[in-house]
Amino acid sequence: DQQVKQNSPSLSVQEGRISILNCDYTNSMFDYFLWYKKYPAEGPTFLISISSIKDKNEDGRFTVFLNKSAKHLSLHIVPSQPGDSAVYFCAGRETSGSRLTFGEGTQLTVNP
Amino acid sequence: NAGVMQNPRHLVRRRGQEARLRCSPMKGHSHVYWYRQLPEEGLKFMVYLQKENIIDESGMPKERFSAEFPKEGPSILRIQQVVRGDSAAYFCASSPTSANTGELFFGEGSRLTVL
Numbered sequence: 001d002q003q004v005k006q007n008s009p010s011l012s013v014q015e016g017r018i019s020i021l022n023c024d025y026t027n028s029m030f031d032y033f034l035w036y037k038k039y040p041a042e043g044p045t046f047l048i049s050i051s052s053i054k055d056k057n058e059d060g061r062f063t064v065f066l067n068k069s070a071k072h073l074s075l076h077i078v079p080s081q082p083g084d085s086a087v088y089f090c091a092g093r094e095t096s097g098s099r100l101t102f103g104e105g106t107q108l109t110v111n112p
Numbered sequence: 113n114a115g116v117m118q119n120p121r122h123l124v125r126r127r128g129q130e131a132r133l134r135c136s137p138m139k140g141h142s143h144v145y146w147y148r149q150l151p152e153e154g155l156k157f158m159v160y161l162q163k164e165n166i167i168d169e170s171g172m173p174k175e176r177f178s179a180e181f182p183k184e185g186p187s188i189l190r191i192q193q194v195v196r197g198d199s200a201a202y203f204c205a206s207s208p209t210s211a212n213t214g215e216l217f218f219g220e221g222s223r224l225t226v227l
Binding site: 006031032034036041042043044045046049051089091093098099100101102103104105 | 116118143145147153154155156157160168203205207213214215216217218219220221
């Protein structure tokens with residue numbers, strides 16, 4: 001049962017343009033959604049989160065949008081930089097517990 | 113280094129041997145989570161522990177896998193009689209007593225290779 005799904009395995013954008021990473025979920029019990037970034041041979045690092053009662057959260061170049069009716073969230077990175085090249089994981093946290101359920105990840109490549 | 117510490121970073125075992133992976137959470141964190149990432153896949157939850165207690169082990173395989181988080185010392189993920197399918201990156205994460213926004217802090221992972 002894939003509760004969190006990232007349908008695009010990879011995304012390639014030009015430096016300076018916007019990167020949009022998408023995520024769909026099925027579990028209505030998620031109360032927080034998080035995005036993590038992961039470089040090869042390293043652990044995931046937290047990027048940004050959003051509460052299920054909000055529809056937008058912004059932190060510098062990163063903005064996360066949540067559409068609860070569509071059970072969809074997206075991460076916008078603008079402007080994109082080559083250092084943003086990494087795998088991005090979307091995750092949801094259930095109100096009943098602390099564990100996170102992750103999507104499969106999207107490999108973002110930002111070309112100079 | 114105040115981050116989550118995992119060791120060993122790389123571990124090679126032959127089929128049938130045992131693998132022990134250790135995790136020291138961030139200072140002040142009492143909640144530990146283990147995740148597994150198989151090649152070309154996402155992070156899969158395995159187990160959630162607090163000191164001396166297993167809170168949620170719904171992601172743990174029923175056989176050969178066990179985890180503990182003793183009162184003193186690191187959390188241990190133990191895999192007995194390893195098979196090739198156990199080859200993966202195992203990530204430990206920690207959170208403080210109340211992870212209000214759900215944020216977990218991850219270690220750099222232990223990469224297990226089973227020959």
